[in-house]
Amino acid sequence: MNMAQEFNHPQAEFRTTQERVYFQVRDAILRGKFLPGHAITIRGLAAELDCSPMPVREALRRLTSERALELSDTRRVTVPTMTPEKLNEICAARVALECQAAEHALPFVQEEDLQQLRDLDARVSAALEQRDIEQYVTANLDFHFTLYRLGRPHIILSLIESLWLQTAPLQHLVFQRFGVQELPDRHEDLLDAIAESNVERVRRAIRQDIEEGLGSISAEELL
Amino acid sequence: MNMAQEFNHPQAEFRTTQERVYFQVRDAILRGKFLPGHAITIRGLAAELDCSPMPVREALRRLTSERALELSDTRRVTVPTMTPEKLNEICAARVALECQAAEHALPFVQEEDLQQLRDLDARVSAALEQRDIEQYVTANLDFHFTLYRLGRPHIILSLIESLWLQTAPLQHLVFQRFGVQELPDRHEDLLDAIAESNVERVRRAIRQDIEEGLGSISAEELL
DNA sequence: AGCACTAAAATGTGATCACAAATTTTGGTA
DNA sequence: TACCAAAATTTGTGATCACATTTTAGTGCT
Numbered sequence: 001m002n003m004a005q006e007f008n009h010p011q012a013e014f015r016t017t018q019e020r021v022y023f024q025v026r027d028a029i030l031r032g033k034f035l036p037g038h039a040i041t042i043r044g045l046a047a048e049l050d051c052s053p054m055p056v057r058e059a060l061r062r063l064t065s066e067r068a069l070e071l072s073d074t075r076r077v078t079v080p081t082m083t084p085e086k087l088n089e090i091c092a093a094r095v096a097l098e099c100q101a102a103e104h105a106l107p108f109v110q111e112e113d114l115q116q117l118r119d120l121d122a123r124v125s126a127a128l129e130q131r132d133i134e135q136y137v138t139a140n141l142d143f144h145f146t147l148y149r150l151g152r153p154h155i156i157l158s159l160i161e162s163l164w165l166q167t168a169p170l171q172h173l174v175f176q177r178f179g180v181q182e183l184p185d186r187h188e189d190l191l192d193a194i195a196e197s198n199v200e201r202v203r204r205a206i207r208q209d210i211e212e213g214l215g216s217i218s219a220e221e222l223l
Numbered sequence: 224m225n226m227a228q229e230f231n232h233p234q235a236e237f238r239t240t241q242e243r244v245y246f247q248v249r250d251a252i253l254r255g256k257f258l259p260g261h262a263i264t265i266r267g268l269a270a271e272l273d274c275s276p277m278p279v280r281e282a283l284r285r286l287t288s289e290r291a292l293e294l295s296d297t298r299r300v301t302v303p304t305m306t307p308e309k310l311n312e313i314c315a316a317r318v319a320l321e322c323q324a325a326e327h328a329l330p331f332v333q334e335e336d337l338q339q340l341r342d343l344d345a346r347v348s349a350a351l352e353q354r355d356i357e358q359y360v361t362a363n364l365d366f367h368f369t370l371y372r373l374g375r376p377h378i379i380l381s382l383i384e385s386l387w388l389q390t391a392p393l394q395h396l397v398f399q400r401f402g403v404q405e406l407p408d409r410h411e412d413l414l415d416a417i418a419e420s421n422v423e424r425v426r427r428a429i430r431q432d433i434e435e436g437l438g439s440i441s442a443e444e445l446l
Numbered sequence: 447a448g449c450a451c452t453a454a455a456a457t458g459t460g461a462t463c464a465c466a467a468a469t470t471t472t473g474g475t476a
Numbered sequence: 477t478a479c480c481a482a483a484a485t486t487t488g489t490g491a492t493c494a495c496a497t498t499t500t501a502g503t504g505c506t
Contacts (some may be wrong), residue, residue, distance in 0.1 A: 016489065039333050051490080058283065076498085162382075166378070241460085266488090267487095275461045276461085452502085459495090462491105462492085462493080466488095
């Protein structure tokens, strides 16, 4: 299965080069291909992706406006570096939005959805046991977005996606350096809460999951 | 005072044409210059703003990625039309994020800030009495963003800005058609809550303000 | 060796062009 | 008058070019 499938348009071939470049770069960021602070050049990417600088310009502009990339003061596009303040904001925004998304999805959860979530959680747990970073990131992302998608959100989902994108480079950096060993799996509590349609418990579980997940990153040095 | 000052970079002349165009179009949307469904052409805007199509392309791409504009299935850029589902999502997201922003700002509120908020609320009330749509929209926007800014947020603030941008065209349409007469002013309760640093009351007041404000729009037909 | 300064290469921005696709206009038919 | 097909125009996308600014490499000096 393709990593970060939730982030991709499942059916569509890309209609324009710009769109193709956009998703390619986005995917690369999610996969931790770019390190924080790394500078990206338009011509370089264009050569790498075999197109003219034009589509790359628009794709980078788009990613910059989503804060997945950053514009330096000399107009150079870079992979953003994280600060404690930014991380706190992202954490707070994720809690606010993902709690809302989960609550909204709750009435739509069917038995088969619950089973799918359990399967995804099993993949998360397995990845944790095997210390498989790639698998863990993918499965964890699939788990969360599968849940949120049940409420068929559009606007809120894209906001949440933007927030995940912003933590991806740092997350990969930390995982590469320290591994995923210390991450607890808080999904079981969440699954129980979903099963009993307990809104407050769902919100608590999600808040805990996010704060512990980002906390484990924040605990390490932020370069 | 310039409308929507909160949305503008106060000090800076724009460093690039693209940036200038971006803020000009954005301002036009906030001012209700574009009607929902209206199609925007790159060359037309370029001629109007006296530049080549290039900076316009990037500015529109940026606004599209913020959902302030929309890409039709034929790749034409249009002002988005509203649906009840979208409005509900925007409402929920605004409640989640603006409550968070207000709560985070609360510890930073000084006496002078409170006074400034009272002054802005007075402008809101005056505009409501005089049925001055332009003034009302401006003052209301200033009031909210002045509060949120006290916590010095960046990421969350830009998310909130994006959500306000999305409702601007419909809001102006409704106001033009039905006036602002039926809008209650819920800011006084909010001001009291802020004065006593009562987090729960602040959240309640903001939720009520948002839901009533967007509800008055939603109540009218959504074309 | 280490550092300041200059020259060369690379980069972002904006303009212009070519082309395919979509839109509008036109002209003729029922 | 209403309606449809075809021509003419307009539009978005991608490529290429020019230019000012930035970055990097190279050189000489202490």
